[in-house]
Amino acid sequence: MPAECCDEASNEALDDAAAAALASLLATLSDPVRLRIYSLIASSDEVCSCNLEGPVNKSQPTISHHTAKLAAAGLIIGERRGRWTWWRAVPGRANDLATSILDLGRP
Amino acid sequence: MPAECCDEASNEALDDAAAAALASLLATLSDPVRLRIYSLIASSDEVCSCNLEGPVNKSQPTISHHTAKLAAAGLIIGERRGRWTWWRAVPGRANDLATSILDLGRP
DNA sequence: ACATTGTATTGACATCTATCGATGAATCAT
DNA sequence: ATGATTCATCGATAGATGTCAATACAATGT
Numbered sequence: 001m002p003a004e005c006c007d008e009a010s011n012e013a014l015d016d017a018a019a020a021a022l023a024s025l026l027a028t029l030s031d032p033v034r035l036r037i038y039s040l041i042a043s044s045d046e047v048c049s050c051n052l053e054g055p056v057n058k059s060q061p062t063i064s065h066h067t068a069k070l071a072a073a074g075l076i077i078g079e080r081r082g083r084w085t086w087w088r089a090v091p092g093r094a095n096d097l098a099t100s101i102l103d104l105g106r107p
Numbered sequence: 108m109p110a111e112c113c114d115e116a117s118n119e120a121l122d123d124a125a126a127a128a129l130a131s132l133l134a135t136l137s138d139p140v141r142l143r144i145y146s147l148i149a150s151s152d153e154v155c156s157c158n159l160e161g162p163v164n165k166s167q168p169t170i171s172h173h174t175a176k177l178a179a180a181g182l183i184i185g186e187r188r189g190r191w192t193w194w195r196a197v198p199g200r201a202n203d204l205a206t207s208i209l210d211l212g213r214p
Numbered sequence: 215a216c217a218t219t220g221t222a223t224t225g226a227c228a229t230c231t232a233t234c235g236a237t238g239a240a241t242c243a244t
Numbered sequence: 245a246t247g248a249t250t251c252a253t254c255g256a257t258a259g260a261t262g263t264c265a266a267t268a269c270a271a272t273g274t
Contacts, residue, residue, distance in 0.1 A: 013146040019139040026142075030134035031262075032126040035211070039120040042212035049221075059264055064222055066262090083220050083271055094212050098205040104142070105149035105201050138232075156251075166234055171252055173232090190241055190250050 014104070022100055028073035029097075033058060034066045041076050042089035049085050121211070129207055135180040136204075140165060141173045148183050149196035156192050 014022075029035055036056055041047045052063050067087060070076045075093050078085045121129075136142055143163055148154045159170050174194065177183045182200050185192045 013150040014143050016139070016143075019142045019146070023137050023139040023142050026133050027137035029208075030130050030137045032123070032130040033262085035126045035130050035133075036121050036123075039126070039211045043120040043214040058262095060221075061223080061265080062263055068222080080221090080271090085221070089212060094208050098208045101136075101201055101205045101208070104146045105196060107150040140232085165232095167251075168235080168253080169233055175252080187240095187251090192251070 013107070025073055025075075025097060025100075028069055028075065031066070033062070034070055037063070037066055038070055038075060038089070041070075041087045042094065046086045046088050049087065052087075120214070132180055132182075132204060132207075135176055135182065138173070140169070141177060144170070144173055145177055145182060145196070148177075148194045149201065153193045153195050156194070159194075 029038065033056055037052055040052060040055060049063065049067065052067075053060060056063060058066075067076065067078065067085075071078055074090055076087050076089055078087050080086075136145065140163055144159055147159060147162060156170065156174070159174075160167060163170060165173075174183065174185065174192075178185055181197055183194050184197055185194050187193075
């Protein structure tokens, strides 16, 4: 610890647990494929998985892997109707994330 | 492409380039250490590097690596004054990110 | 029952990344 | 100049992760 420049222990804007939780949520959205999937789902009421493979252009296991991650993060929720799974965005989740990001800059 | 459930090509909410750019910015913030560093910087006017090692509790090369990534993403900017580098948050950047996230849900 | 279709899981592989020790470059004090 | 200090860079390593082929599971239809 140097001498002349350093203040006290700082105002601890974000503790370890909060940083880990927020980082985990951000990591879920930090993949281009997941972003596109979430964007497709969140901009519609409901999206069938069969409507994801086309635009996203990835294999079926890859899509399943990404939707599972988005669901585990609480960003989307899936409902199985018949053979297909229909996805919808969890309301308010993107809003909460946006305000969390804004709060990073508040003392 | 299945038959009964699938619509047309979807409303293309996010093209590949936009998804890659946003994902890259989110990836920059998807690390707990970087989140804490950015939080410390963004909640103050200016923060010296010597005020980061203490709260973050990582080695000096690790801190340097993270500040470099935050700076490359345009989230912080560093000014060298004498021996120390002083960091400040780029104004508006967190705001832009927050609105980008909110736009994901808009048709 | 059997075949078909949509989805999830497993295993393997390649790539990326966070971390740190060692070293180099730049700045200041004496 | 010499030494001390601050920061960046390099090399190495361990862990995480995106991707897909193969396979298993679930639901529907014949």
